[in-house]
Amino acid sequence: MRIFGKGRHRPSASWRQATDRAFTLIGDGRYEDAGALLTRAADLEPWLSESWFNLALLHKFRHDWEQARAAGLRAVALLDRDTGAPDWWNVGIAATALQDWPLARRAWQAYGLKVPGPATDAGEPLGMDLGSAAVRLSPEGEAEVVWGRRLDPARIEVLSIPLPSSGRRWGEVVLHDGVPHGERSTAAGHTYPVFDEIELWAPSPVPTWVVLLEAASEADRDALEQLASDAGFAAEDWSSSVRLLCRMCSESRMPSDEGDGEHLDPHDHSEPGHPGPLGHRTDGQLWVPERECGIAAPASLVRGLLDGWVADSPDSRDWRDLEEVC
Secondary structure, three states, X not given: OOOOOOOOOOOOHHHHHHHHHHHHHHHOOOHHHHHHHHHHHHHHOOOOHHXXXXXXXXXXXXXXXXXXXXXXXXXXXXXXXXXXXXXXXXXXXXXXXXXXXXXXXXXXXXXXXXXXXXXXXXXXXXXXXXXXEEEEEOOOOOOEEEEEEEEEOOEEEEOOOOOHHHOOOXXXXXXXXXXXXXXXXXXXXXXXXXXXXXXXXXXOOOOEEEEEEEEOOHHHHHHHHHHHHHOOOEEEEHHHHOOOOOHHHHOOEEEOOOOOOOOOOOOOOOOOOOOOOHHHOEOOEOOOOXXXXXXXXXXXXXXXXXXXXXXXXXXXXXXXXXXXXX
């Protein structure tokens, strides 16, 4: 083994045993015990980048970002390739969590991504133009997949209105992991990755409301969503947009909506009377006028928004039972 030349060598049996046991403990949620074993592995093989990568990964699971950054930097210092190493991605996530923007820029560039602005720019790496994606909120709890806009490789701004069970709001920014778990496809044939949330990065001051609408047609429902959007906020027909999926379905490639006609989605596990496309169907009728709608808007605006929507077409629209839920 060449210590200073970063020469690769086969790790010892003790290193492999400690590492394998540590990841078994991580799977059981026993992070403290796993940390002791991975620290021992790093002591056994301090010149092996995998030793520090594994420790950085553990600290990421624990959301200990200072330690994740420190271990990640030791891992990348021992790499034997220039770009594309997942070690740099973990450094980028830790740096983003800590708002260490110079290091975040360095990490994404070292991974092989283009970052706008000069190399010496110490500001937030905006404008990476990564497009839309889906994010799984509360992946270890009552998981919910919502749509968002990728700000950079580790953050998504939530553009859907999450259900209150997720504890998340429209407009929040969440830190997410780098490996997608599942995909969502649209009718146009586009496919988008689903990333798992790690933690809330920036909260939203805009509350979430639930309201029961009487909307005679889809056009009436669409008018409320457009009215909210024009005001700079959001409304979402949860009766159409929410599907209850098992974990296996959620982490596979799924269409993003229910489709047309009478074909029922075999992956939708919702029940009659609950949110979801199947729960809001009736025999021979595709549209049910009573809709459960989520609204993201300030308290000072939400009632005026609904009243204005009704006033535009009072014969086909009404609302009741407005409640702040998150």
